[in-house]
Amino acid sequence: MRPTDRTLETLAVAAGEEPFRTGSEAGDVTSPLHLSSTFALPGLDSEMSLDDVDPDAGEFVYSRLSNPTRHALEKRLAALEGGEHAMAFSSGTAAIFTTALAVVEPGDHLVAFDDLYAGTRRLLEEVFATRLDVDVSFVDATETENVAAAITDETAFVWMETPTNPGIELCDIAAIAEIADGADATFGVDNTFASSYFQRPLELGADVVAHSTTKYLNGHSDSVGGAVVTDDDALAERLEFLQQVGVGDALSPFDSYLVLRGLKTLHLRMRQHERNAMAIAEFLDDHDRVSAVHYPGLESHPQHDLACEQMDGFGGILSFELEGDIDDAAAFLESLEVFTLAVSVGGVESLIELPAGMTHEPLSEEEREELGITETLIRVSVGVEGTKDLIADLDRGFDAVRRRSAVADGD
Numbered sequence: 001m002r003p004t005d006r007t008l009e010t011l012a013v014a015a016g017e018e019p020f021r022t023g024s025e026a027g028d029v030t031s032p033l034h035l036s037s038t039f040a041l042p043g044l045d046s047e048m049s050l051d052d053v054d055p056d057a058g059e060f061v062y063s064r065l066s067n068p069t070r071h072a073l074e075k076r077l078a079a080l081e082g083g084e085h086a087m088a089f090s091s092g093t094a095a096i097f098t099t100a101l102a103v104v105e106p107g108d109h110l111v112a113f114d115d116l117y118a119g120t121r122r123l124l125e126e127v128f129a130t131r132l133d134v135d136v137s138f139v140d141a142t143e144t145e146n147v148a149a150a151i152t153d154e155t156a157f158v159w160m161e162t163p164t165n166p167g168i169e170l171c172d173i174a175a176i177a178e179i180a181d182g183a184d185a186t187f188g189v190d191n192t193f194a195s196s197y198f199q200r201p202l203e204l205g206a207d208v209v210a211h212s213t214t215k216y217l218n219g220h221s222d223s224v225g226g227a228v229v230t231d232d233d234a235l236a237e238r239l240e241f242l243q244q245v246g247v248g249d250a251l252s253p254f255d256s257y258l259v260l261r262g263l264k265t266l267h268l269r270m271r272q273h274e275r276n277a278m279a280i281a282e283f284l285d286d287h288d289r290v291s292a293v294h295y296p297g298l299e300s301h302p303q304h305d306l307a308c309e310q311m312d313g314f315g316g317i318l319s320f321e322l323e324g325d326i327d328d329a330a331a332f333l334e335s336l337e338v339f340t341l342a343v344s345v346g347g348v349e350s351l352i353e354l355p356a357g358m359t360h361e362p363l364s365e366e367e368r369e370e371l372g373i374t375e376t377l378i379r380v381s382v383g384v385e386g387t388k389d390l391i392a393d394l395d396r397g398f399d400a401v402r403r404r405s406a407v408a409d410g411d
């Protein structure tokens with residue numbers, strides 16, 4: 001549990017680093033990067049057995065098992081999510097894979113949001129359903145009763161994501177926690193899009209939370225990693241076994257160092273991401289070439305009230321529907337100078353992409369249609385640059401679309 005006398009801002013700056021300040025010879029103010037793959041042991045007949053070394057007491061054996069830099073990061077991730085145990089993984093995908101593997105067995109049933117990160121959806125379909133004989137149901141979880149209706153006697157795991165990508169849809173974490181609890185199923189939430197700063201699912205009743213630290217937690221688009229946080233001791237033990245021994249997919253020391261460094265400004269970045277995203281959402285909402293804007297901060301978002309209830313802010317990711325065809329969308333995207341055409345989200349720089357042709361291209365046409373992913377749906381990860389420059393850049397995009405229609409009309 002997060003110590004009640006410390007705010008999230010203070011934890012973001014320093015949680016997990018105290019041992020280096022007070023315990024190291026040099027008194028480092030920031031975590032050193034421990035690259036060593038193995039650590040000198042005190043002696044052969046020491047009390048220390050491989051199974052119960054205590055990293056909190058400065059005991060380390062081998063870096064796959066635990067490493068001082070990764071351990072500092074794991075302490076901070078736990079503090080920020082308000083959980084007991086955190087584990088850092090080599091990617092968000094590894095974090096989600098390992099969590100699912102720690103929960104389900106062949107023959108179990110799993111209920112997931114249909115609007116999941118495309119990679120997670122493929123992981124559940126192509127690994128868990130196809131290879132591991134897990135029965136997977138995808139449901140529209142914006143309506144809580146669809147989750148309740150999908151639960152069976154075999155349901156062991158409920159996996160949600162909120163807000164989702166690229167539909168920016170929400171599900172009600174507290175209500176789904178109650179349903180999962182009633183069914184004795186483990187309830188996990190991918191909290192990547194909101195970040196620990198704007199949403200803490202454990203406080204709302206989730207059993208386990210995952211992140212792609214690649215996105216907001218690291219925040220600088222220079223590291224791929226993942227995290228899992230839970231209060232459940234038994235689940236944490238299974239997860240640690242898989243992370244350290246069963247799968248061996250822990251985060252590297254260097255990436256741990258980068259995420260620790262990125263986290264120090266999580267609160268500052270998130271506030272600016274949100275300020276810019278709100279301004280852009282309002283600008284797009286008023287634009288005559290835009291037929292829809294999906295951003296939970298807009299009162300017109302169908303789940304704006306739920307966002308106000310379960311989130312502390314609306315985040316920095318939005319999507320919008322450009323009026324026109326795929327060539328208009330291409331003209332728009334290719335004319336931008338401040339936004340970079342790239343997949344991924346959550347970095348300080350603004351990124352923009354076309355889900356139908358990029359992130360969600362691997363889905364079938366029917367799946368895309370079901371999720372409302374049209375050929376002109378554009379996703380924006382709003383960075384922390386100057387608001388004025390970002391809006392001027394989008395204006396440049398709309399000018400390119402106008403010029404294109406003028407040429408097409410022959411005038």
Ligand SMILES: *Cc1c(COP(=O)(O)O)cnc(C)c1O
Nearest residue numbers: 091092093117190192212214225
């Ligand atoms: C990026 C992302 C993932 C996958 O994380 P990687 O670090 O790319 O493996 C999972 N969930 C969400 C919501 C994401 O945005």
